[in-house]
Amino acid sequence: MDSIILIFICLLAGVALKRITAVPANAHVALNQFVIYISLPALALYYIPKIEISAKLLYPLGAAWIGFLLSWVIFSMLGKMFSWPKKLIGCLVLTAGLGNTSFVGFPVIEALYGKHGLETAIIVDQPGTFVVMATLGIIVAAAYSKEVAGASGILRKIIVFPPFLAFFTGAVMNVFGYDFIDILQPVFQKLGSTVTPVALVAVGMQLKIELRSRHWGFLGLGLLYKLILMPALFYLLYKSILGGDGLEIDVAIMEAAMAPMITAAILASAHGLKPRLAGMMIGVGIPLSFLTLALWYYILNTF
Template sequence: MNNFILIFVFLFFGFILQNIKQIPKNTHKILNWIVIYICLPALALYHIPKIKWDNQLLYPIGVAWIGFIISCFFFDYLGKRLGWSRKLTGCLIICAGLGNTSFLGFPIIEALYGEEGMKTALLVDQPGSFVVLSTLGILVATVYSKGNLSGFQIAKKIAFFPPFITFCVACLMNVFQFDFSNWVQLFFKTIGSGVTPLALLSVGLQLKFEKRSMHWGFLSLGLLYKLILTPAIIFFLYVIILHQHSDAIKVSILESAMAPMITGCILASTYGLKPRLSTMMIGFGIPISFITLLFWYLILQLI
């Protein structure tokens, strides 16, 4: 419950700060920079070395990968068919393709499925959503923000992107079963905990309620994919095709139905991929998701 309250407190606080003249207009860009270049690498160095890999865990891990990859094909196809700009297409791929599986997902899963459910939720989030953001998310942000780049230029931008560097370091630590001392881990955990409040403040600073905004149609399409189509796809694959009915599968499907990932939308905004639409995906997606999550929870009770 505290997480839900904090979400709206920081969003509202950021929204109020818009009207204070003493607040620099580029404050949200500074917050975005801190989230992407400081907090996100710290999270990678804290969480990834602790992941225990097991082939039996591919179902929850696969949720974020499936959702994002299909998002790439879905919005890229629509973008080419409807003549969208590359920045609009990239924005929708990232914002609709990644879910808020931790800050929003963890308290909901814990309340509904207890400690066992949290074990599955952690797998959906860490080797799933977080790793997708650090790899495919960065790739999409780079490709769709810069236009026609050579393979070498794209590889260079990704390779020297701080979150990707720390992701690779963290993966090597996992492979060699090495982790930092307790006080260093606490330092990274503390730094990483700033992701959500800072990102929400940034969103609040940029959130606009414009009745005539050109983004309403794209917002609706993005949320339709994230809140309805993604969990429907995972449900069809896991339950209908593969005949899986365990609580772990239910948790995986419910996590796939979470609102857009805050950090993912911040990444899109930082790369200039329709920042206004990115913030709207969070600002409107979170409250709307409470309704759609109830729908999916009731569906899952029938299997």
Template sequence: MSNLILIFIFLFLGIILQQVKGFPLSIYKVLNKIVIYICLPALALYYIPKIEWNNKLLFPIAVTWIGFVVSYLFFNFIGNRFGWSKKLKGCLIITAGLGNTSFLGFPIIQSLYGQEGLKTAILVDQPGTFVVLSTLGILVATIYSTGSPSGLDIAKKIFFFPPFITFMLACIMNVFNLDFHKYIQLAFQKVGLAMTPLAMLSVGLQLRFDRKSQHWKFLGLGLLYKLILTPALIYLLYVVVLNQNSKTIQIAILEAAMAPMITASILASSHGLKPRLSSMMIGFGIPISFISLLFWYYVVQFI
């Protein structure tokens, strides 16, 4: 619950600081770099070595991969049909395709399903959302922001992306059943905890409530996909098609229904993919998601 309170405190703090005369609003760029290059790697090195693998874990892990791939197909189809710019398509693919499966997902799932539920939520987030962000997310951000980069440029962007490097290191440690000294683990955990306030402060500094904004209809479409269509797709695939009915499946559906990912918004913004719309997806998506999550929690009780 404390994470949820932090989200709103620092979001509103960022909005308030916009009104302070002389405050350097461009500081959000520095905050973005801290989140991406320091906080995310720390989280990977803390959580991933502790994951215990088995085949049933593929269901929660696949949630974000499915959501992101369909997001790519969905927004490319609509964008091409209506002549959207590449930056607009890229923004919606990333922000609607990646959910806030950790800093919203973890406290919500833990409060509903306890510590066992949290273990499933970590699987959705780390080998799921985290890896998609570090690979497909970087791929889309690079292609849709710079035109037609070479394969070598894209490979460099991914393989030298600090969160991806640390993810690979953490996976190797997991395979060999290794972990850091407890004091180092504690340091990683503390650094990772800074991600929520810093990321939401960055979003708040960029968020604008402009009634005449041209982004409202795109915001609505992006949130429709993220909060309604994505969990509906996972429900249809897992429950109706594959006939799965466990607590793990319930948690997977709820994680699919989480608001857009804060770091995804930062990734899109840092690549120039409609920064204003990226911030709106977070600023409006988070409070609206609490309403849609109530609906999906009611739905999964019948699984």
């Protein structure tokens, strides 16, 4: 519960800071960069070397990787059909394709399914959502940003992206069975724990919900996919088509139904991909997701 309270406090703090004249108007840019250059690499260096690779990863991993790829396909097709600008397509792919599987997901899953459920949730988040963000996410952000052109420019952007460098380092260490010395572990853990509060304050500073905003239609499409269509896909795939059952399946579906990923909004904003819409996906999506999560929990336990 304390994690959920912190989400709303940090969002409101960001909104309040935006109204204080002593705070620079572009302060959110510095916060975004802190998350990208400090918090996310620390998170990768702490968790990636510790991931145990096994067959049990398949269902949870699918919830992150397939969900993002489908988001990319759907919003790219819609963008071509309706001639949407590239920045809009990129924003929707990122924010609708990546779920808040940790800061919202962990406490919700632990409350509903206990410690065993949390173990599956960690698999969805670390080798799933986080790695998707650090690889495919940066590809999308670079490809749909006007700042980068051509395959070489996108590749360069990926190679110098700090979370990707940290992920690559952690992955190599994982393969060879190494981890950082004990004295560094709490350092990485504490730096990584700053992701959510700092990112949420930055999102709150950019959050501007206008009743007459042109973003409402796109917000509805993004949240429809993230909160309803994505979990429905995995419900049909895992339970109806593959005939799966059990705790791992239910947790994977619930994690697929989580609100948009906070870091995805930061990534979109940092690359100029409709920052206001990205902020609305978080600001509206998180509270709305508690209603849709209750619906999915009822479905999983009834049918």
